[in-house]
Amino acid sequence: MRKVSIVGIGHTVFGNLSEFDLVDVMGFASGNALDDAGIRDNRKIVEQVFVANMGGGILNHQTGIASSLVSRMDMEPAMAELIENGPASGASAVKMGYMAIASGLVDVVMVTGGELMRTVTGWEGTDFVASLLHSEAEYNYGLTLPAYGGMFTRMYMERYGLTERDLGLVAVKDHQNGEKNPFAHVRVPCTIDAIHDNENAHVINNYIAEPLRMYGMCPVSDGAASLILCANDSPKMKYFTKQKPILISGVGSATDTHCVHNRKDPLILDAVRLAAEKAYKMAELKPDDISFAELHDAFVILELAISEEVGFFERGKAGDAIRNGVTAINGAKPINTSGGLKSKGHPVGATGVSQVFELVKQLREQGEEGRQVKDPKHGMAVNFGGFGNNVVAIICSKGEV
Amino acid sequence: MIDFSAYGVQTPVVNAVKCPSCGKLFYPAPMICSGCGERRDPSGIIFKDWETVSLSGECTLLAWTRVYALPEGYEMQYLLFGIVEFPNGLRASGRLNVDQPVTGMKVNAEVEVMENSKGKEFDGFVFGS
Ligand SMILES: [Zn+2]
Numbered sequence: 384m385r386k387v388s389i390v391g392i393g394h395t396v397f398g399n400l401s402e403f404d405l406v407d408v409m410g411f412a413s414g415n416a417l418d419d420a421g422i423r424d425n426r427k428i429v430e431q432v433f434v435a436n437m438g439g440g441i442l443n444h445q446t447g448i449a450s451s452l453v454s455r456m457d458m459e460p461a462m463a464e465l466i467e468n469g470p471a472s473g474a475s476a477v478k479m480g481y482m483a484i485a486s487g488l489v490d491v492v493m494v495t496g497g498e499l500m501r502t503v504t505g506w507e508g509t510d511f512v513a514s515l516l517h518s519e520a521e522y523n524y525g526l527t528l529p530a531y532g533g534m535f536t537r538m539y540m541e542r543y544g545l546t547e548r549d550l551g552l553v554a555v556k557d558h559q560n561g562e563k564n565p566f567a568h569v570r571v572p573c574t575i576d577a578i579h580d581n582e583n584a585h586v587i588n589n590y591i592a593e594p595l596r597m598y599g600m601c602p603v604s605d606g607a608a609s610l611i612l613c614a615n616d617s618p619k620m621k622y623f624t625k626q627k628p629i630l631i632s633g634v635g636s637a638t639d640t641h642c643v644h645n646r647k648d649p650l651i652l653d654a655v656r657l658a659a660e661k662a663y664k665m666a667e668l669k670p671d672d673i674s675f676a677e678l679h680d681a682f683v684i685l686e687l688a689i690s691e692e693v694g695f696f697e698r699g700k701a702g703d704a705i706r707n708g709v710t711a712i713n714g715a716k717p718i719n720t721s722g723g724l725k726s727k728g729h730p731v732g733a734t735g736v737s738q739v740f741e742l743v744k745q746l747r748e749q750g751e752e753g754r755q756v757k758d759p760k761h762g763m764a765v766n767f768g769g770f771g772n773n774v775v776a777i778i779c780s781k782g783e784v
Numbered sequence: 785m786i787d788f789s790a791y792g793v794q795t796p797v798v799n800a801v802k803c804p805s806c807g808k809l810f811y812p813a814p815m816i817c818s819g820c821g822e823r824r825d826p827s828g829i830i831f832k833d834w835e836t837v838s839l840s841g842e843c844t845l846l847a848w849t850r851v852y853a854l855p856e857g858y859e860m861q862y863l864l865f866g867i868v869e870f871p872n873g874l875r876a877s878g879r880l881n882v883d884q885p886v887t888g889m890k891v892n893a894e895v896e897v898m899e900n901s902k903g904k905e906f907d908g909f910v911f912g913s
Contacts, residue, residue, distance in 0.1 A: 506855045510901055520812040521877050523900040524908055525855070530865050533849030541887055593850040642812065644867045644875040649847065 384485040388628035389779065390620075391420020391611030392740045397568040397728035400605035401501040405443045406451045409434065409497035409607045412733075413456050416493065416609035421625035426456065428619055429611070430489040432463040435476035435496030436732035439465075441511050443499055452495060462489075469515045470681065471768030472496060473608070473735020474636075474775035480612045481634050490617035496736035497607030508603045512731065515769050517642050529600060531643055531770040532682035533592030538650050539684055540594060543699035547594060551579040552705045553683035554598040554725055560712055561722020563754040566737075568604045568728030599683045604728030608737035629743045632761065633668065633778030635661025643770050652692045655765060658776040659693040662763070666778045670694030673778070674759035675717040675745060677738035679767035680724050686710075689765050690718060693776070717756050720745060735766035735775060742779040796895045796907035799836035800874055811839060811874045839876065840893045843868040845911065846875070848885045855901050866911050868893060878909030889913075 393415025400408055417423045434449040445451070449463035468475040473496035480492040500508045509527050516522040516531075539545055558573035578588040578598045588596045612631070613620055620628075637657035640646050646653070663669060670693060678693075680686035687701035695716055696704050704710050710718040721727045721741040724734060742762035744750055759781065766775045800811040801824065808819035813834070815824050825831035848866040864880035868891060879898070882891060891911040898908045 506853065509853060510855065517812060519906070523904075523906045524865065524877065524879055524898075525851075525863060525901055526865055526877055527851070527853075529853060530849050530851050533851065534847040534865070534867060537849060537887070538847050589852070590850065591853050595849075642877070644846075644877050649867070 385487065386615040387481050387484045387612055387631045388615055389610050389631060389739070389743050390613045390623035390626060390628050391416045391422070392743050393417070393419055393609040394566045394737060394740050395607045396566050397604045397606035397730060397733070399501045401499060405439055405445055405497060405499045406448060406455055408499060408605065409448070409452050409495050410455045412497065412607035412609040413452065413493060413495045416495070416611050419626060420611040420623055422611070422622050425622055426458055428622060429458055429461050429491050429493045431480070431483050431492045432458065432461050433476040433479045433492065433494045434463065434465050435472035435494070435736055436465060436498060437467055437469055437472050438498060438500065438511050438731065441514070442503055468773055469768035470512070470679070470729070470731045471735055471766040471773050471775050472732045474738065474764060474766030474777055475735065477610065477736060477739050477777055478634050478636060478775055480610070481631050484612055484614045490614045490619050492612040493609065494612065494736055495607060495609040496733040498730035498732040499605045500603050500730060501605050505603060520642055528681065528770060529592040529595065532600070532684065533595045535649065535688070536595050536599070536682065536684040537593070539688060542650065543702065545687070545702045547596070548575065548579050549702045549705060550599050550683050551575050553680065553686055554578060556705065556711055557680065557719050557723040557725040560720050560754050561726025563751045564722050564727060565751065567722040567726050568602050569726050573598065595682055595684070601681045601724035601729040604730045606728060606730040606733050606737070608733050608740045610736060610739060610743070627747055629746045630780045630782045631777065632780040632782070633662035633666030633776070635659065635665065636773070636775040637661070639772045641769070641772055650688070652688060652771045652774070654771055654774040655689050655692040655767065658774045659763070659765065662776040662778045666761070666780065668761055668778060673716070673761050673763045675720055675756045676763040676765070677721060677723070677741050678718055678765045679734070680719060681729055681767065683725060685767060686718060686723065689767065693763065693765060712754050712756065720750065720754055720756055735764065738764035738766060739777055739779065742777070746779055746781045796897050797838045798840070798876070798895050798907055798909060800839050801834040802837055804832055804834055809837060809872060809874055811876055839870060839874060840895055841870070842890055843870045843893050843911070845880070845885060845887060845889050845891050847887065848880055866891070868911055876909055878911055881910050881912040
């Protein structure tokens, strides 16, 4: 298969953008990616656009978003499709972009993910995401993603002895990184004293879905991110001299049972493990080769569980890693250098694209002061859809073209 | 509208299904048997619809949570949810109604008519003591 590189990246701030139009927000990130790639005036060389979005139809009453974005960016007659894969829509769109180029169909692709979730109330946003659950056996009861996050957290704590303080340490680490990320939604510092140790900590850090507290969950965010992809062997590579291309070295995804209760051991995230294994195999890399990772911490427990499932740590041992600073920005395996979903935010359709944006930024060594990984070679993103029923893993590598 | 309830008392029920070829049980119902590949036809026209087996009674609590973020209009402070396993090996998610839930405890699955967040009625599980 052809090698594919990322040659341009764009991002909007994540936060409350509900006064803006969904396609404008996506268009702003897309424009940033075109500018970063140095092809604003040559934008018609983009032959294919993939748009990642989960809720435009439900939350914003907008459909046909991919066609709309192409037109708003004056990029006709590029081919354009919408990719909806729940909260993993973003990395799925990156995967489709990779596939379109690797197959030989096209040479240059733009992938843009975006979501406007704050146009509705907090509950309506949660209820919208819950519509991906099994309608009869899960959703009907009022079960939501946070409810499954809570049950998963309790099972993990009871089996492996993880504490609420350990969960707090993940949030503290994420906020340390997010505070330095200009695109992050929640850029306030967060200390373990304020959210756990202090006697009044639980006033600000109340339970949402026991034992998950407010600081164990990502915020509801708006925002968009965009990438420009090009085939390494394409003559069009000559347009992309502004930035050092970053190789997409591994791509994998997998599915698991729709109903969480039908997994033999609900703590084992088969789709995460299989997606990562495929990506490692394609990249010819092992977990130890990965310099840093963006892992889908919609609930902080997921950062820990995913880091074990992709082989960074033994099962049940990710708690030791967070306690010992292994996953901090200056640790041996920095995780969620962007602040993660916890601090950077989680506009569902944008998240996977934003994770890959962060891989590229780190591999170019363009991270802000205090959140640049030292000499990174390979970065991994894991975008977690459903409650683990559709997961996409992407590995990016520094390398020669 | 004709009130058919006059013709018989409707008892709320949650059904598992049984593969007619190999006997494997499922909840919720799939469209193909993971044991033998038999297809299910909910219309019963092309293939047989599958025999149903009502699920209720004693079961074991595998996981639970107390959720405080509830839809507007809910009067209660929180809702409890759980995942249980029945003696036949089937598992289900549902609402939990136990004062002090403990993982691994025996609970009793009862089926009640309840409403989802859109106000639609359905027959669902309440796991009580
Ligand atoms: Zn069968």
